[in-house]
Amino acid sequence: MNTKIASKKPKENYRIEPMRFNLVLMIIASCMLFAAFVSAYIVHMPDAAAKNTWTEFDLPVQFMYSAIVALISSVTIYLAYRSAKSDELMLNRVYLSATWLLGVVFCVLQYMGWLNMISRGLMPVNADPEDISASYVYAISLIHLLHVLGGIILLTVTLTKAFRYQVHKKELTLMKVTHTYWHFLGLLWIYLYLFLYFAG
Amino acid sequence: MSTAALHTDHHHDHGHHEHKESFISKYVFSMDHKMISKQFLITGIIMGIVGLVMSLLFRMQLAWPDEKFGFMEMLLGKWAQDGKLDPNFYMGLVTIHGTIMVFYVLTAGLSGTFSNLLIPLQVGARDMASPFMNMLSYWFFFLSSVVLLISVGVETGPASAGWTVYPPLSAMEKAMPGSGLGMTLWLVAIVLFIVSALLGGINYISTVLNMRTKGMSMNRMPLTIWAFFLTAVLGLLSFPVLLGAGLFLIFDRSFGTSFYLSDIYLEGVGAMENIGGSPVLYQHLFWFLGHPEVYIILMPALGITSEVISTNARKPIFGYTAMVISLMGISFLSFIVWGHHMFITGMNPFLGSVFMILTLIIAVPSAVKVFNYLTTLWRGNLRFTPAMLFSIGLVSFFISGGLTGIYLGNAALDIQLHDSYFVVAHFHLVMGSSAIFGMFAGIYHWYPRMYGRMLNNTLGQFHFWITFITAYLVFFPMHFMGLAGVPRRYYMFTLVKEFDVWMDVNKMMTIAAIVGGAAQLLFLWNFFYSMFRGKKSEQNPWQSNTLEWSAPVEHLHGNWPGAIPEVYRGPYEYSRPDREDDYFPQYVPDESDHAGTGGDGHKTAPKRKSTKKEEVAENVMFAAIKRVFGWS
Ligand code: HEM
Ligand SMILES: [Cu+2]
Numbered sequence: 144m145n146t147k148i149a150s151k152k153p154k155e156n157y158r159i160e161p162m163r164f165n166l167v168l169m170i171i172a173s174c175m176l177f178a179a180f181v182s183a184y185i186v187h188m189p190d191a192a193a194k195n196t197w198t199e200f201d202l203p204v205q206f207m208y209s210a211i212v213a214l215i216s217s218v219t220i221y222l223a224y225r226s227a228k229s230d231e232l233m234l235n236r237v238y239l240s241a242t243w244l245l246g247v248v249f250c251v252l253q254y255m256g257w258l259n260m261i262s263r264g265l266m267p268v269n270a271d272p273e274d275i276s277a278s279y280v281y282a283i284s285l286i287h288l289l290h291v292l293g294g295i296i297l298l299t300v301t302l303t304k305a306f307r308y309q310v311h312k313k314e315l316t317l318m319k320v321t322h323t324y325w326h327f328l329g330l331l332w333i334y335l336y337l338f339l340y341f342a343g
Numbered sequence: 344m345s346t347a348a349l350h351t352d353h354h355h356d357h358g359h360h361e362h363k364e365s366f367i368s369k370y371v372f373s374m375d376h377k378m379i380s381k382q383f384l385i386t387g388i389i390m391g392i393v394g395l396v397m398s399l400l401f402r403m404q405l406a407w408p409d410e411k412f413g414f415m416e417m418l419l420g421k422w423a424q425d426g427k428l429d430p431n432f433y434m435g436l437v438t439i440h441g442t443i444m445v446f447y448v449l450t451a452g453l454s455g456t457f458s459n460l461l462i463p464l465q466v467g468a469r470d471m472a473s474p475f476m477n478m479l480s481y482w483f484f485f486l487s488s489v490v491l492l493i494s495v496g497v498e499t500g501p502a503s504a505g506w507t508v509y510p511p512l513s514a515m516e517k518a519m520p521g522s523g524l525g526m527t528l529w530l531v532a533i534v535l536f537i538v539s540a541l542l543g544g545i546n547y548i549s550t551v552l553n554m555r556t557k558g559m560s561m562n563r564m565p566l567t568i569w570a571f572f573l574t575a576v577l578g579l580l581s582f583p584v585l586l587g588a589g590l591f592l593i594f595d596r597s598f599g600t601s602f603y604l605s606d607i608y609l610e611g612v613g614a615m616e617n618i619g620g621s622p623v624l625y626q627h628l629f630w631f632l633g634h635p636e637v638y639i640i641l642m643p644a645l646g647i648t649s650e651v652i653s654t655n656a657r658k659p660i661f662g663y664t665a666m667v668i669s670l671m672g673i674s675f676l677s678f679i680v681w682g683h684h685m686f687i688t689g690m691n692p693f694l695g696s697v698f699m700i701l702t703l704i705i706a707v708p709s710a711v712k713v714f715n716y717l718t719t720l721w722r723g724n725l726r727f728t729p730a731m732l733f734s735i736g737l738v739s740f741f742i743s744g745g746l747t748g749i750y751l752g753n754a755a756l757d758i759q760l761h762d763s764y765f766v767v768a769h770f771h772l773v774m775g776s777s778a779i780f781g782m783f784a785g786i787y788h789w790y791p792r793m794y795g796r797m798l799n800n801t802l803g804q805f806h807f808w809i810t811f812i813t814a815y816l817v818f819f820p821m822h823f824m825g826l827a828g829v830p831r832r833y834y835m836f837t838l839v840k841e842f843d844v845w846m847d848v849n850k851m852m853t854i855a856a857i858v859g860g861a862a863q864l865l866f867l868w869n870f871f872y873s874m875f876r877g878k879k880s881e882q883n884p885w886q887s888n889t890l891e892w893s894a895p896v897e898h899l900h901g902n903w904p905g906a907i908p909e910v911y912r913g914p915y916e917y918s919r920p921d922r923e924d925d926y927f928p929q930y931v932p933d934e935s936d937h938a939g940t941g942g943d944g945h946k947t948a949p950k951r952k953s954t955k956k957e958e959v960a961e962n963v964m965f966a967a968i969k970r971v972f973g974w975s
Contacts (some may be wrong), residue, residue, distance in 0.1 A: 161549055168545040172583045179587035179631070181794075183602070183624055196619025268599035275619040278600040286590065299485035 389451020441506030467556025570646025644781020656723025729803030744773025765825025
């Protein structure tokens with residue numbers, strides 16, 4: 144099996160692996176995007192409320208479930224990372240697959256959350272004045288979901304590589320990147336959920 | 344000398360001697376930062392020509408509103424029936440001109456070119472942190488340019504709401520012809536552009552922070568690198584916000600949300616059902632990018648100027664640390680002043696005064712930079728190369744345009760001046776002309792590094808003087824028009840009798856614009872001719888200190904054939920009294936110090952004493968400050 148483990152050519156000694164550093168910067172950019180949405184929400188709310196065009200409503204319960212799923216998948220991705228670090232390749236694949244599945248469950252839950260809102264008459268488009276607050280929830284969860292889809296693609300790549308013996312103790316960069324990004328996605332959703340829960 | 348500078352303990356295993364490149368991988372989908380930089384430059388130049396021609400077209404409309412131009416009909420078809428420019432298309436031209444100049448030429452063309460070329464070469468790295476992302480960055484930019492150009496040709500015309508695309512004009516497909524497909528394509532183009540800017544910026548930051556060669560501590564980085572680095576940080580933090588603003592706009596336009604729309608009656612459609620949205624929200628989001636964006640444009644040009652002025656004055660840059668701190672100060676402040684574009688949106692006057700004070704504080708770091716340029720020039724051995732002239736031109740425009748910023752920053756004055764030609768004058772001098780001059784300075788200075796040949800000096804001189812004079816002729820009179828109340832973004836002024844007095848001035852400005860535009864042909868000829876026929880350049884034609892001149896020009900992956908050179912000192916050690924040569928490259932170790940008094944082989948260089956000239960400069964500056972503040 145050892146022969147199958149691809150080895151990488153040596154590289155220059157950088158202070159931090161460029162790929163991980165780039166990821167951190169990408170995450171900062173994403174944070175700014177959501178900071179823009181959140182600030183827009185905060186600024187818009189009192190303005191719209193004064194004109195009676197803002198309703199408060201309960202977030203769909205599915206959004207809470209998806210936050211819990213995000214939390215659990217953070218644990219599984221961590222375990223996947225740890226098992227790759229200690230060269231337990233079988234376990235690594237199991238945990239990666241579990242994370243992948245949880246990611247899909249997350250997407251399904253978000254979709255069900257939207258259906259839930261629609262069933263309560265909270266439309267994404269503006270038919271009633273009150274829908275502004277709903278528009279925000281739709282937009283923010285949609286853009287977050289796009290980030291998650293990106294994460295699932297990344298996971299798929301990592302998983303494929305894991306099955307090709309290309310994720311192991313000496314080849315951790317991709318695993319680390321996936322690990323960090325996945326935590327970010329989870330934390331971001333939990334933050335957004337709490338924000339919408341308490342602000343809305 | 345350069346071989347002596349290479350240290351050998353640094354292994355390198357790059358594939359440049361292993362793989363052969365195909366045409367596609369070398370010239371098209373290249374991952375080499377030097378090639379990508381040329382791609383950015385050429386694309387930027389092409390976009391620049393388009394933007395320039397557009398401005399000439401609408402300037403002709405302003406100067407001769409009643410005239411008919413046969414060639415316009417030939418060029419624009421139904422948008423210039425009988426040779427008269429269509430009013431809707433006039434607005435489209437203004438919008439696309441602004442968009443092209445701000446984003447495509449002065450952001451991508453300037454940052455994209457010089458960050459790509461200089462960051463790896465000046466910090467001593469083999470390439471960017473992620474060459475692949477770097478390639479993507481260019482191709483997103485390319486796609487974005489194509490989409491924007493296509494948008495000019497669509498049936499209903501290009502986006503016409505101004506480069507700031509304020510809703511409601513931009514948020515409703517039926518608001519005016521340009522709000523239809525043209526606006527949609529504009530948004531697509533900008534989203535692609537933002538992706539490109541982020542991919543590029545991430546790489547620039549990460550390369551500067553992680554991949555500097557041995558000895559290249561942050562305080563030995565050339566000011567170009569500082570400027571590119573901070574510019575990338577600004578972009579990283581502000582472009583996502585524009586993306587957010589754009590996404591909301593897309594939702595409003597195409598999916599029926601009402602983030603920005605409320606209480607609108609549209610002729611031919613009736614009352615819109617959208618309610619509760621806030622157009623001012625868009626302005627906040629837009630200007631949160633918009634103001635940093637103007638510094639994203641300017642700072643690379645300032646960095647280039649620092650480098651060019653120091654090299655061509657044969658003097659250390661005056662106040663290196665002050666320059667860095669000013670750049671940092673400008674970067675920081677630029678995030679908290681966006682409200683000065685919105686003084687008349689009905690914001691709380693208290694908020695207005697906060698934005699006003701913060702805005703005026705920007706004048707401090709800006710002034711520090713200006714004084715440092717002037718004191719660097721003071722009593723230098725000036726070499727008036729075209730690059731040097733363009734840099735000095737930048738300083739001139741930065742002063743004359745920056746001063747009017749202080750007028751505009753006063754909330755009370757801005758009520759009168761907002762949306763007038765005064766604003767147009769302000770930003771065309773401080774941003775348009777300044778940054779374009781910085782870009783030209785960069786091209787003239789680093790052309791030998793890019794193509795291994797020299798640009799023709801005489802043509803460069805003509806190019807500079809004509810451009811410099813005509814730029815002032817075009818933009819300076821706009822101040823007076825603005826003070827007299829002439830509004831910007833108007834198709835013609837013949838219906839307002841009071842503005843008749845400006846007719847002749849308008850003609851003069853248009854003629855100057857045409858002459859200035861024609862002068863760019865000199866540059867284009869020089870640029871493309873010299874690529875093949877220019878005089879072959881030496882390795883280090885300007886006797887410059889920085890690292891990029893130690894690498895061979897030919898296309899070479901990894902930049903240096905051997906190990907990456909080490910760095911021994913700061914980048915601006917010109918005219919050291921203890922040296923015979925008037926420069927001391929960063930990559931030459933002290934041991935090889937062959938000349939002057941200090942050459943007895945000690946490891947660390949003797950602490951540099953300031954030269955006579957610098958002392959004089961310092962004294963002059965302090966005397967001036969004392970005079971200004973009334974100390975004796
Ligand atoms: C001392 C520094 C500066 C101050 C105090 C200042 C202030 C202002 C103010 C208050 C406005 C708004 C005017 C209005 O719309 O009514 C403005 C507009 C503008 N400024 Fe500056 N500015 C400064 C420097 C700069 C620099 C360095 C740049 C670019 C590199 C720049 C680019 C612009 C642009 C593009 C606009 C017009 C935007 C538009 O409405 O389309 N400014 N400036
Ligand atoms: Cu501003």
